[in-house]
Amino acid sequence: MTVPLGGVPLADHAAVYAALADAGYTDVWSSEVNGSDAFTPLALAAAWQPRLRLGTAITPAFTRGPGLLAMSAAALADVAPGRFALGIGASSPVVVSDWNAVEFTDPFRRTRDVLRFLRAALRGETVDGDFDTFSVRRFTLERPPVVPPPLLLAALRPGMLRLAAAEADGVILNWLAATDVPRAVAELGQRRPQFEVVARIFVCPTEDAGYARTLGRRMITSYLTVPAYAEFHRWLGRQEALSGMWRAWAAGDRRGALAAVPDEVVDELILHGSPEQCRAQVRRYVEAGVDVPVLALLPTPEVAAGDAAALATLVARLGLGPKVTV
Template identity: 75%
Template sequence: MVTRWGMTVPLGGVSLAGHDSVFATLTEAGFTDFWSSEVNGADAFTPLTLASVWQPQARLGTAIAPVFTRGPGLLAMTAAALADAAPGRFQLGIGASSPVVVGDWNAVDFTQPFARSRDVLRFLRAALAGDMVDETYETFQIRRFRLERPPATPPQLLLAALRPGMLHLAAAEADGVILNWLAATDVPQALAEVKTDKPDFDVVARIFVCPTEDHEYARTVGRRMIAAYLTVPAYLEFHRWLGREPSLGPMWKAWAAGDRRAALAAIPDEVVDELIVHGSPAECRAQVNRYAEAGVTVPVMALIPTPELEKDALGVLTALGRN
């Protein structure tokens, strides 16, 4: 049975200052972990810093902090500060992110994402241990960097991975792997590429959860998300590797032709139902448990807004918990 139960924070519609009650409700409901993402909302670290104080027993993680948008030294300093605030409770998840986030929104060249992820992972391993780093990596050069305040307990380093190359790198050099945008039935295929005997190697999965019994609503929102995300080259190739070319090929073709309406219409219900967890809170909880049964050690819900959440967010969070 899974021992950790995560939620992506912050929640939409609630100010960061108002998250003390959200964190308290999640903890009382049985959530052990708070995980952040970093796209164009809150940064990855501020919500977790608040949580580290308001819920001093909670586990914390980033899924993910991009390896391009902060310099290596700044990323190490930011991670070290949170590890110092929450000793032994913080895991740093890093990943390549996407050309839109990195290039269009942060004015950084999105080049060699695999090599950059590997190099940042190796740099962070040394820097967070308090070592002096004077190294020429393939994608950047560091001259005589040492953290002034290295954390007493360095955070575990997790790597976001989709296809075999990055999955192999996570198994070889990281302390865990972060999976995203996959069905519970896809987990075994991904984990077959993660060959490691590390006893504490974590498998984190970010799972999109739409807690509503209005299946038409959930599928409409789910189609929009799938069209927006799974046409990004990295995710397109991921789902091609997973074997979804027959079901998603028509969407990809319509999207490439600029026909957004046809692309949305081409997404089958069964694909939405595989990738977007929806139903009553109890049904959602049961579906998330399927990821744990498939080998995920830290299932992390990422909530999709619903009328039910708008009406009674704390009640829905309580119902999604394990207590």
């Protein structure tokens, strides 16, 4: 499950983590946009619920210096040895430049360089030299983790997917339908042992289709108008389906962009229906090649914000058993 869960204060997540473990979820994965940072929710989970595996999906490669990112990862690997995975990715110009005042330049090479730096640093090596996008002078972790965490790479299109297959321990997919998974997985080619395919899947467990589609349209116009995601969906074959949205958005017509998103695209990318129907839809991702489906739980009209008991019941109904994450 993606954590923290919306509407529940982070300080109250001890009960959330226990409920997730009791419901059969194996992992909790954080994200990092403009809410909690990626590491704090997982540090709390490490202390409160040792049954859960932990992962970041993702930590941006630009917003922390290489050394600081290695230190944060090493600290979490130290408190949760063997059950933490570090996912990194390029993120977006909004997060990197607009919000964090860092130049978003050459995201492919920057992400590759950070991946290579982390691989060496987390093994306890002294890193001293020039990468294509930055230089590091004699950095050594004071306390390298006994068990270095696996490194996963967020990837959309072929270049980053192939980099993940060649140099990472897994790949993190996002904003794709179950029917899109085979195309992405095909770009990975021959993978190393224990390589994991992780996918974040947006789930709105309500039978109010109008509500779910309205929320889904807002999310799609917010995300899939970002150039990297737009190119991703062109590559996936949604040029015709989303061209109206892209034209309206470029013209400054936000309302028109919302109206131009077809129902079928929303239904592919935002799973909705009863919890049992959502569970069946998530299984389609597993059947298509996803090893770790990570649910991103969206608000529903049936569960009031902050109603922890109702949320726990909903999460339990969504529970998919082994190899499923909340």
